[in-house]
Amino acid sequence: MTRATTVRAVLAAAVLLVSVLITLTMSPRLGLDLQGGTRMVLQAEDSDTAKADRESTDRTLEVLRRRIDSLGVTEPTLTRSGEDRIIVELPDVQDPRKAAEVIGKTAQLTFHAVQGPGEPAADAAGKGLTLPDEQGRELALGPAALSGAGVKEASASFDAQQGAGWTVSLDFHKDAGRDWTRLTGEAACHPVQDERRRVAIVLDQRVISSPQVSPTVACDTGLPSGSTQITGSFSADEARELALLIEGGALPVPVEIVEQRTVGPTLGAAAIDASARAALIGAAATALFITVVYRLFGALAAVALGAYGVISYAALVALGVTLTLPGLAGFVLAIGMAVDANVLVFERAREEYAGRPGKSLRSSLTAGFKGAWSAVADSNVTTLIAAGLLFFLGSGPVKGFGVTLAIGVLASMFSALVIARALTEIAARSRFVADFRGVNGIAIPGRVRTWLNRRDPQLMRFPRRWLTVSAVLIAVAVAGIVVRGVNFGVEFTGGRLVEYSTSRPVDVETARSALAGAGFGDAEVTTAGAGDISVRTGDLDNDDEHALRAALAAEGGETTKVRDELIGPSLGDELRRNALIALAIAVLVQLGYLAIRFRWTFAVASVGALVHDVIILIGTFAWLGRTVDGIFLAALLTVIGYSVNDSVVVFDRVRELWAKARRKPLAEVANRAVLQTVPRTVNTGMGALFILTALAVLGGDSLEDFALALLIGIVVGTYSSVMTAVPAALLLERTSKVPPPARTRAPRARQGAGRRDPHDNGARV
Numbered sequence: 001m002t003r004a005t006t007v008r009a010v011l012a013a014a015v016l017l018v019s020v021l022i023t024l025t026m027s028p029r030l031g032l033d034l035q036g037g038t039r040m041v042l043q044a045e046d047s048d049t050a051k052a053d054r055e056s057t058d059r060t061l062e063v064l065r066r067r068i069d070s071l072g073v074t075e076p077t078l079t080r081s082g083e084d085r086i087i088v089e090l091p092d093v094q095d096p097r098k099a100a101e102v103i104g105k106t107a108q109l110t111f112h113a114v115q116g117p118g119e120p121a122a123d124a125a126g127k128g129l130t131l132p133d134e135q136g137r138e139l140a141l142g143p144a145a146l147s148g149a150g151v152k153e154a155s156a157s158f159d160a161q162q163g164a165g166w167t168v169s170l171d172f173h174k175d176a177g178r179d180w181t182r183l184t185g186e187a188a189c190h191p192v193q194d195e196r197r198r199v200a201i202v203l204d205q206r207v208i209s210s211p212q213v214s215p216t217v218a219c220d221t222g223l224p225s226g227s228t229q230i231t232g233s234f235s236a237d238e239a240r241e242l243a244l245l246i247e248g249g250a251l252p253v254p255v256e257i258v259e260q261r262t263v264g265p266t267l268g269a270a271a272i273d274a275s276a277r278a279a280l281i282g283a284a285a286t287a288l289f290i291t292v293v294y295r296l297f298g299a300l301a302a303v304a305l306g307a308y309g310v311i312s313y314a315a316l317v318a319l320g321v322t323l324t325l326p327g328l329a330g331f332v333l334a335i336g337m338a339v340d341a342n343v344l345v346f347e348r349a350r351e352e353y354a355g356r357p358g359k360s361l362r363s364s365l366t367a368g369f370k371g372a373w374s375a376v377a378d379s380n381v382t383t384l385i386a387a388g389l390l391f392f393l394g395s396g397p398v399k400g401f402g403v404t405l406a407i408g409v410l411a412s413m414f415s416a417l418v419i420a421r422a423l424t425e426i427a428a429r430s431r432f433v434a435d436f437r438g439v440n441g442i443a444i445p446g447r448v449r450t451w452l453n454r455r456d457p458q459l460m461r462f463p464r465r466w467l468t469v470s471a472v473l474i475a476v477a478v479a480g481i482v483v484r485g486v487n488f489g490v491e492f493t494g495g496r497l498v499e500y501s502t503s504r505p506v507d508v509e510t511a512r513s514a515l516a517g518a519g520f521g522d523a524e525v526t527t528a529g530a531g532d533i534s535v536r537t538g539d540l541d542n543d544d545e546h547a548l549r550a551a552l553a554a555e556g557g558e559t560t561k562v563r564d565e566l567i568g569p570s571l572g573d574e575l576r577r578n579a580l581i582a583l584a585i586a587v588l589v590q591l592g593y594l595a596i597r598f599r600w601t602f603a604v605a606s607v608g609a610l611v612h613d614v615i616i617l618i619g620t621f622a623w624l625g626r627t628v629d630g631i632f633l634a635a636l637l638t639v640i641g642y643s644v645n646d647s648v649v650v651f652d653r654v655r656e657l658w659a660k661a662r663r664k665p666l667a668e669v670a671n672r673a674v675l676q677t678v679p680r681t682v683n684t685g686m687g688a689l690f691i692l693t694a695l696a697v698l699g700g701d702s703l704e705d706f707a708l709a710l711l712i713g714i715v716v717g718t719y720s721s722v723m724t725a726v727p728a729a730l731l732l733e734r735t736s737k738v739p740p741p742a743r744t745r746a747p748r749a750r751q752g753a754g755r756r757d758p759h760d761n762g763a764r765v
Contacts (some may be wrong), residue, residue: 002425003253005421005425006162007418007424008418008421008422008425009426010416010746011418011759012307012312012419012422012620014305015311015414015418016310017544018314019307019310019311019313019315019765020314021316022318023310023313023317025240026410027315027316027317027505028260028316028317028322028323029317029321029322030092030322030323030325031321031322031323031327032089032091032261032263034263034272034323034324034531035092035289035465036091036263037089037090037091037092037093037259037262037263037533038057038089038090038093038260038262038564039088039089039090039260039262040088040089040090040257040260040429041085041086041087041191041257041258041259041260042064042085042086042087042088042256042257042258043079043084043085043255043256043257043258044057044060044084044085044086044253044254044255045084045253045255045256046252046253047254049252050086050592052114052253053084054080054083054084054511055085055254055692057080057083057084057085057086057251058080058219058244058251058405059244060086060255060735061078061079061080061086062108062206062241062244063203064078064088065117066084066436068088068090072436072689074552075091076089076090076460077089077092078308080148080467084257085104085380085703086255093262099377108147109147109149109151109201109202109203109246110144110145110146110147110201110202111144111145111147111180111183111199111200111201111202112143112144112145112199112200112202112329113141113142113145113183113186113187113196113197113198113200114140114141114142114195114196114197115140115141115142115196115500116139116140116195116196116208116352116429117137117138117139117140117195117576118138118140119444120129120593123685128691129141129205130752131200131205131206131207131254132756133200133207133210133211133721134207134208134209139198139200139210141200141202141671143524144180144228145180145182145183146172146176146179146180146183146201148203148246149175149176150173150175150176150177150179150180151170151171151172151176152173152176152245153166153167153169153170153171153273154170154174154241154242154243154244154246155168155169155241155243156234156236156240157169157244157359157369158236158238159231159290160248161230165231165233165234165739166235166236166238166239167229167230167231167234168209168222168229168230168239168242168243168718169228169229169230169236170245171228172228172232172245175707177224180222180223180228181221181222181223181224182223182489184199184213184217184222184224184228185217185219185220185221185222185223185255186220186222187213187238188213188217188218188219188220188221188222189467189636192212192215193212197212197213198210198211198212198213198215199211201246203246203677204432206387208234209230209242209246210477211230211231211232215469220720221651223683239339241383242316242385246690251422251613251660252375256568257566258567258570258654259565259566259567259568260566260577261468261563261564261565261566262485262563262564263562263563267636274609274703275695275703277343277694278550278691278695278698279335279691279694279699280695281694281698282335282690282691282693282694282695283305283306283309283696284333285303285690285694286302286305286335286339286686286687286690287302287306288302288688289476289683289686289690290305290339290342290343290683290687292304293441293446294346294441295428295438295439295440295441295443295444295685296433296439296440296441297346297424297427297440297442298346298426299401299580300420300423300427301339301342301346301416301420303419303423304342304416304419304420305338305339305342305415305420307410307415308338308411308414308419308707309335309696310408311411311415312331312334312408312411312412313331314402315407315410315411316331316404317480319407321404321407323401323404324401325536327401327404329419331404331408334404334405334408334409334411334412335408335461336693338408338411338412339417339683339684339688340376340379340412340645340684340686341372341376341380341413341415341417341420342416342418343680343683343684343687344372344375344376344649344680344684345365345368345369345372345376345416345420345421345461345676346368346441346442346465347368347372347446347449347637347677347679347680347683348367348368348369348371348372349363349368349369349442350368350442350445350446350449350679351371352364352367353442353443354367354369359435360543361428361434361440361442361443361577362425362429362491363430364432364442365425365428365442366425367425367440368417369421371404373417374652375648375649375652375653376413376416376417378597378645378648379644379645379649380409380412380413380644380645380650381593382590382593382641383405383409383638383641383642383645384406384409384588384641385407385589385593385641386401386586386637386638386639386640386641386674387403387406387409387583387587387636388402388406388581389402389589390402390634390637390638391403391406393578393581393582393585398429398593398728401681402634402635405638416484416565421495426442427440434671444453444530445460446679448678448679448682448683449679450695452675452679453675456519456528456675457675459671459674459675459723460667460668460671460673460674460727460730461667463667463726463727463728463730464727464731466651466723466727467724467727467728467731469723470612470720473612473716474612474615474619475620476619477616477619477620477622477623478614478619479619480622480623481618481619481622482619483507484603484622484623484625485622486618486621486622486627486628487621487622487625487626487628488576488627488628489627489628489629489630489632490520490565490567490629491556491565491567491575491629491630492576492579492628492629493576493727494538494567494568494573495536495537495538495540495566495567496536496538496539496540496545496564496567497534497535497536497547497563497564497565498534498536498540498545498549498561498563498565499532499533499534499535499561499562499563500532500533500534500535500549500552500556500559500560500562501532501533501559501560502532502533502552502553502555502556502557502558502559502560503557503558504554504555504557506533506555506556508525508526508527508533509523510555511533511535511555512525512554512685514551514552514554514555515535515548515551516549517550518547518548518551519551519726520535520544520548520551522537522538523535523536523537523548524536524689525536531581532562533552533556535548535552537707540566545564545748546576549561550631555692557724564762574631575623579633580589582633582637583614583636583640584641585611586637587607587640587698588597588753589605590607590644591603591606591607591642594607594644594648594651595604596647597737598651598652598655599655599738599741600736601729601733601738602647602651602654602655602725602729602734602735603622604645604729604732605651605724605725605726605728605729605732606643606647606648606651606721606726607646608724608725609643609717609721609724609725609728610640610643610644610647610720611753612711612716612720612724613643613716613720614636614639614640615716616712616716617636617639617695617709617712617713617716618636620712626705626708626709631646631705631706632706632709633708634706635706635709635713636709636711636713637707637708638710639709639713639717640716642688642713642714643713643716643717643720643721645720646681646717646722647720647721647725648682649681649721650673650674650677650678650721650722650725650726650742651682651725651729653673653676653677654669654670654673654726654729655741656673657669657673657676658740658741659741659742660739662740664734665741666730669715670726670729670730674722674726677722678689681718681721685715686715688710688714689711689714692710692711692714693707693709695709695745695758696708696711704761
């Protein structure tokens with residue numbers, strides 16, 4: 001083996017070994033749509049005493065964390081999103097009413113005099129209470145002397161001069177400062193070490209601190225507002241947390257639930273099983289297909305494809321990526337797209353072998369990897385751009401899809417350019433593989449290529465005809481959008497969508513009548529697959545949802561909530577706006593990248609084909625009455641990446657051939673480039689179609705629309721990259737004054753350089 005092949009083999013073995021260890025020792029982090037639970041997005045709002053900014057939102061988040069811990073939820077997740085949003089994920093919580101009640105309350109921070117230990121000495125009004133202090137000892141507390149709204153500022157600091165360590169300083173507003181002085185003055189009238197000399201700070205019925213008034217403070221004198229310090233054996237984190245809790249309670253920020261999703265655990269388990277079946281069947285079909293087409297080298301690519309699956313899964317687990325349902329679909333989809341690089345290399349190697357008689361198999365394979373590198377890099381960059389847009393502009397599960405897609409693209413490049421290359425180069429050194437053309441799969445041209453070479457169709461002779469066909473398709477799609485309208489999901493319109501599973505079958509009309517009788521006459525009722533009932537309404541709170549479920553249970557028996565999505569109108573408007581921004585940025589970024597890498601005419605033509613695909617996909621969904629939601633947006637942006645991917649491959653070949661034959665008419669060059677890349681396009685498309693068909697058929701209702709959108713997008717994108725982008729580029733080039741691309745030549749000193757194949761004696765006829 002050559003040194004380069006040895007390095008690739010060792011690197012591939014090392015990465016694969018680490019991936020296997022990670023797969024066997026670590027478990028994936030499942031999103032709520034796979035493990036079941038409730039996800040809420042809270043919008044912080046301005047109040048009379050606080051502005052909803054990053055700082056106040058962080059305080060609110062910490063208070064909410066304490067409250068949710070009191071619910072006993074296992075491993076809840078709370079994170080701030082942007083400046084004023086909080087994302088709360090509650091695994092295994094199927095009824096969000098209790099959580100919503102606790103979360104929605106404004107933080108209650110109060111200051112109390114300690115009346116002594118033991119049982120409470122409740123006053124006549126019943127305002128006294130007993131709570132455990134920080135050490136768990138019961139304290140009898142008097143009524144609240146002042147509330148947290150009076151706290152102006154609370155900060156943690158390290159007192160090195162007095163040796164007090166970490167302390168928490170309090171500063172009160174004017175009126176509250178007088179109440180604080182009175183409270184501490186009364187406490188100071190009791191002896192030192194007496195429980196009644198303490199002051200209890202209570203947050204949401206929990207004592208967070210109960211300091212004793214310093215012995216230096218005289219009776220009825222009290223502590224002034226600006227010089228109050230809470231001391232104790234605090235660590236830095238404990239002092240900061242205490243200050244954050246006090247100030248967070250002092251500056252309560254009202255929160256509104258703008259998004260709420262609840263998924264039953266059975267739906268998540270079914271989605272995982274369905275996706276696993278689709279992945280196995282689709283991957284097996286893809287592996288069988290490339291093995292039949294490329295024989296031994298195809299089988300080696302299938303082995304690399306299996307390695308890709310292990311590596312990408314290990315990367316997801318090691319990075320702690322939350323695997324959501326769209327992310328799982330993205331992982332499965334990337335298996336089909338991972339074949340693309342191998343197909344590009346093998347088709348290029350076939351061209352090298354057939355175009356240069358006497359060239360060895362190993363040399364053809366090496367030339368195939370070198371010749372395909374440009375197209376592989378550009379096509380994967382465009383897909384990474386789409387994945388980046390999904391992550392930065394998407395929300396919730398769509399972000400997970402973007403991360404999964406990006407990891408899949410990077411893993412697929414490693415699989416094709418390192419693992420598959422090492423395996424095929426080792427195999428190519430075998431005399432048996434090199435001598436028997438029917439074994440290696442490279443020495444045979446393939447049926448599609450043979451048919452095209454024999455017929456030599458002049459597809460680009462009349463480019464306007466193809467553009468006319470594309471224009472007709474766009475017109476039909478626009479008619480669907482205008483006539484049928486786009487069925488936006490609740491993510492874009494706001495409202496609530498709930499799916500129920502009933503123990504007895506309930507038809508739509510019966511369910512609609514039952515809901516109308518319960519006061520939900522405006523609810524939109526449809527079937528959700530497998531006999532489930534889907535209910536979509538505008539304004540529906542958690543109590544109304546409970547009543548709605550009871551009305552269905554009267555007809556269908558035991559009724560289980562399978563899925564629950566609540567989107568506030570403000571968030572719906574924002575998501576719709578972000579979707580348009582994502583599409584606009586996707587178009588502009590792809591245009592800029594292609595203009596830099598190619599010619600402006602090629603860039604404009606590719607983006608025109610991209611817009612063509614977007615319109616047709618949306619129009620098709622409009623005609624079919626399918627829902628356009630966040631998952632559809634993920635599919636749409638993926639189609640954009642795929643469409644540009646195909647166009648890049650074609651234009652990369654046009655650029656290469658045109659540079660070699662600058663005097664030939666561009667239409668002739670483009671026609672030859674199209675015919676040379678059609679086998680790659682067909683074989684790559686088949687790999688993706690196997691996976692998507694398996695997802696559409698076996699992936700269940702939750703993945704059906706996603707897979708359908710990608711199926712339509714890939715078919716339309718494959719067509720447009722050849723029959724729309726190339727004809728458009730030909731027409732644009734007629735007005736362009738930019739000269740043809742220059743041919744890249746190797747330096748003279750390196751021409752003819754390279755080590756001869758040991759099976760090649762150098763003789764030529």
